[in-house]
Amino acid sequence: MxxxxxxxxxxxxxxxxxxxxxxxxxxxxxxxxxxxxxxxxxxxxxxxxxxxxxxxxxxxxxxxxxxxxxxxxxxxxxxxxxxxxxxxxxxxxxxxxxxxxxxxxxxxxxxxxxxxxxxxxxxxxxxxxxxxxxxxxxxxxxxxxxxxxxxxxxxxxxxxxxxxxxxxxxxxxxxxxYIALSEYLAFQFTLGDQTMFYxxxxxxxxxxxxxxxxxxxxxxxxDISYELDFDHTPKFFHERLRELLDDSVQAHLLADVPIGSYLSGGIDSSLIAILASRHDKQNNAAFHGKFTSHPGYDESRYAEAAARAGGKELHQASMTAADFLSNIEKVIYHLDQPTAGPGSFPQFMISGLAAQHVKVILGGQGGDEIFAGYARYLIAYFEQCLKAAIEGTYHNGDFVVTAESIIPNLSSLEEYKPLLKQFWEHGLFDDLDERYLRLIDRSADMDGEVDPTCLNRESVVRNFQGVFNGNGSVHHRAYLDKMTHFDFKTLLPALLHVEDRVSMAHSLESRVPLLDHPLIEFVATVPADVKFRDGKMKTMLKQAYSDVLPKSILGRRDKMGFPVPLNEWYQGELRDFVQDIFGSQCARQRDIFNVDRIRNSIDENRRFSRKLWGLMSIELWHRQFHDQAQSYRSYVNNPPENMSVDV
Missing domain, CATH: 3.60.20.10 (Aminohydrolase, N-terminal nucleophile (Ntn) domain)
Structure with missing residues (x-):
């Protein structure tokens, strides 16, 4: 690396x-x-x-x-x-x-x-x-x-x-x-090869x-190809998955330096850590981050269960609002551009902990995109199942589960009721691409906080549809493949961008065994009714490794995806920090912000939303790079002593 x-x-x-x-x-x-x-x-x-x-x-x-x-x-x-x-x-x-x-x-x-x-x-x-x-x-x-x-x-x-x-x-x-900025505000990542630097x-x-x-x-x-294999049974797919993933993990253990594992408490990182232990019992260090002051965000019991199953020595980092205030500018600097959500902060902190013990780390990145691990897939599929039931189109090849079979699994959407309400408020039963765009679009509630002349909504929609519908070169037979393909092509590179930057900030090499191309090419051939049977997220992975993963992790329905208690912190130490960011003179001088509208929205809502995260990240990004443009230009001949916030 x-x-x-x-x-x-x-x-x-x-x-x-x-x-x-x-x-x-x-x-x-x-x-x-x-x-x-x-x-x-x-x-x-x-x-x-x-x-x-x-x-x-x-x-x-x-x-x-x-x-x-x-x-x-x-x-x-x-x-x-x-x-x-x-x-x-x-x-x-x-x-x-x-x-x-x-x-x-x-x-x-x-x-x-x-x-x-x-x-x-x-x-x-x-x-x-x-x-x-x-x-x-x-x-x-x-x-x-x-x-x-x-x-x-x-x-x-x-x-x-x-x-x-x-x-x-x-x-x-x-x-x-501004096209990339528009995409970031919509998705919190950019599409295609553009970056937020013109x-x-x-x-x-x-x-x-x-x-x-x-x-x-x-x-x-x-490129990935979805040539579905209807000739084999789920048992065959499960066995082949185990062969390929086992081979990938073994290959990813190749190194002349110590190797550790991330353990978030979810299925993907737990599985990789346990499989790694079977091949290499000497490199047994594992790393987890938690927010002990906020029990609702503490997943350490699951990480500890995975560590026991894999014979790992678990190192844990407890993160506080003070840690966030001390490190968020470093995170933005190392990311190069705002990307994805606040999970980059705990990833940065855990990478720092891991770098004190090992030089290489294994993670579970990619599992949600290739094995259907996001709750929004279930939300979108439920709507389409209802539509298919009404129209009598279950057997047209686009639907892999029935409304009746998916209902028992809807309890996992308990915490998503506000999203469901917003999602079904407009455009119910519209075209698949329009519905998925509405489901993932984070700019729908922008109320004048950003100058509309800086946004290019038409480009966002056009670029989204091009990827979602395959740009004419990828044919998807199932709605699930359309959704996972879009995330695989856009969200996953953004998450990998974060993974690379926060680990390398600490001179730590991060490896992702789930993203091995023989494995990915195989999974793309698996029919959606095997990967997403009865609307169960990650059902293929769970069934294939039911004898490996701890039952407490297999049965989880509350995996949060590395949440950060920003809303709770915003009620205390974080509030003045955020208010100062948007009350500053430099923020007021930006062409893109309506600072008064942002501050009014903060005062009215009194909560830290993903929208606020995105706007704050954009402002901190401007400070790190745009406001230091002159220093960067003079860097070749006269490098300043305090150019960066490098760790």
């Missing part, structure tokens, strides 16, 4: 790459790789590569990057290749290996397969290879977006880095992308980039 950066000239008239520029990019990402640093510049000065290393595999100096290949190629790589040993055996006939690192395997794979090499890699990765023979730069990102790759061009040069903050010194102006983009998951002759070409090398 590392940080990569680079500059590639797009025209002969571009100035030579300056070593100080690469050094500045490295310096802004030092937390990603405190163990080693490398900088390489081409003889022509038309390309420069930078690397910060966190030593995980092959701790020797032979793993130093940028790494040179036999043909003069240069590699910078962030991530882990879990099948590198198998690839090494396959490639050694055509490549003389000088290290035991997975990095060198990428160079050998590129030498043999060229631009097709990402298809052979199993793991999480973002890398760039400079090829002097063709004077071209080739880059690729893993299939799910576990590892980041951000870039922008000023016309003469292309700049790329693992984190957006490393690009800030080279932006002529740090401006907000001009800065992310290489999409499963995509590669080639820069040659001043031209930038981006293409897709992988």
């Amino acid at each position: 590392c940080g990569i950066a680079g500059i590639c000239n797009l025209s002969d008239s571009a100035k030579p790459v300056d070593r100080r520029e690469i050094a500045a990019m490295n310096r802004l990402m030092v937390h990603r790789g405190p163990d080693d640093e490398g900088i390489w510049l081409s003889d022509r000065g038309n390309v420069g590569l930078g690397h910060r290393r966190l030593e995980i595999i092959d701790l020797s100096s032979a793993g130093h990057q940028p790494m040179e290949g036999g043909s003069g190629t240069q590699l910078v790589f962030n991530g882990e290749i879990y099948n590198y040993r198998e690839l090494r055996k396959e490639l050694r006939a055509s490549w003389d290996f000088h290290s035991k690192s997975d990095s060198e395997v990428i160079l050998a794979a590129y030498e043999k397969w060229g631009k097709e090499c990402p298809r052979y890699l199993r793991g999480m990765f973002a890398f760039a290879i400079w090829d002097p023979r063709t004077q071209s730069l080739f880059a690729a990102r893993d299939r799910f977006g576990i590892k980041p790759f951000h870039y922008f061009t000023n016309g003469n040069q292309l700049f790329f880095a693992s984190e957006m903050k490393a690009l800030m010194p080279f932006l002529e102006n740090i401006e907000t992308d 001009g800065v983009r992310s290489l999409s998951p499963g995509h590669m980039m080639n820069i040659s002759g001043g031209q930038i070409h981006i293409g897709k090398y992988w």
Whole structure:
């Protein structure tokens, strides 16, 4: 796990790459790789590569990057290749290996397969290879977006880095992308490759980039396919799932440093931790965060049950409002842009605890998106079941459960009654895409807090429909697949963005065994009535591992998804902090806010909502980056001592 950066000239008239520029990019990402640093510049000065290393595999100096290949190629790589040993055996006939690192395997794979090499890699990765023979730069990102790759061009040069903050010194102006802002306000994540920094983009998951002759070409090398398998029984699917997940967990334990596990108390992290213990009993540290002053948010008893089942030594962090006040600006800084909900705060704190004990951590990210673990799936399906019952369309292939069968499981929606009321207030039984958009749209109650000229509602709806309906390239036979596919393509990359940033803030490598492409490709073939039988969330995972998971966790209906007692804190220590944020002069000067309307809304509601979280995050983001634009621009030649709130 590392940080990569680079500059590639797009025209002969571009100035030579300056070593100080690469050094500045490295310096802004030092937390990603405190163990080693490398900088390489081409003889022509038309390309420069930078690397910060966190030593995980092959701790020797032979793993130093940028790494040179036999043909003069240069590699910078962030991530882990879990099948590198198998690839090494396959490639050694055509490549003389000088290290035991997975990095060198990428160079050998590129030498043999060229631009097709990402298809052979199993793991999480973002890398760039400079090829002097063709004077071209080739880059690729893993299939799910576990590892980041951000870039922008000023016309003469292309700049790329693992984190957006490393690009800030080279932006002529740090401006907000209002389409991305509109998407964030609607979903609390952005769609596609746009970021909230105008001009800065992310290489999409499963995509590669080639820069040659001043031209930038981006293409897709992988996508998920829903070719449903109706020929096998649930028993077959359960057994195959166990085979693939067991293999993935074993592969993700590959490291030359200590490994631990997150334990939230839910099914996904508990399962990964327990399975990891079966393969590696020495690395038995597990980590959990709790809010002991608010019992309704305490899930530690479930984490303790999973720890006992896996023979884990559980380390717990108790988090307070004071911790939030001391760390929220650090969280926003490391996220680069507002992403997802307040769960990034406890994730940041637990990553800090874990980093005191281990260098690699396993988590359960991805389980909700691939095994149907969100309550909104049940809400949306219940509506469509009623519609199908009324219209007599149960057997048209779009519905996998009946209204009668789903009713016994509706008790899990007890805490969602306010959402149900709001959801069914308008547009009942409308088209599937319109209903799901209404279910996940968080901007519906925006009442003038944001300047409407900064919002682009038409673009939000158009981009949402493109992903939800498959952009014409993905065919879904079930409503469940439409919903999970949208979240898989949009929400999951946002959550992985958070996972990467909060762990790397503490120089901790986070791994996600549920996101192994052989496993994902298999699950996509499983019919929805196996994954979501009778409207039971995660029923396939629960049934497959009923003999592994503790019964207290299997039977849970109250999993909260890492909630934070912000509303309770807002009644005390947090209130003045929030009021000061929106009462400040800098907030009043923003083009996007109607601060008086925000403050009135706060006074009227007297509660901390997800809407308020989003608005607060946007303001803190502006302070971290927009308000320090001049400092970033001078960073190359005169780096300030207190540029960041880096931990």
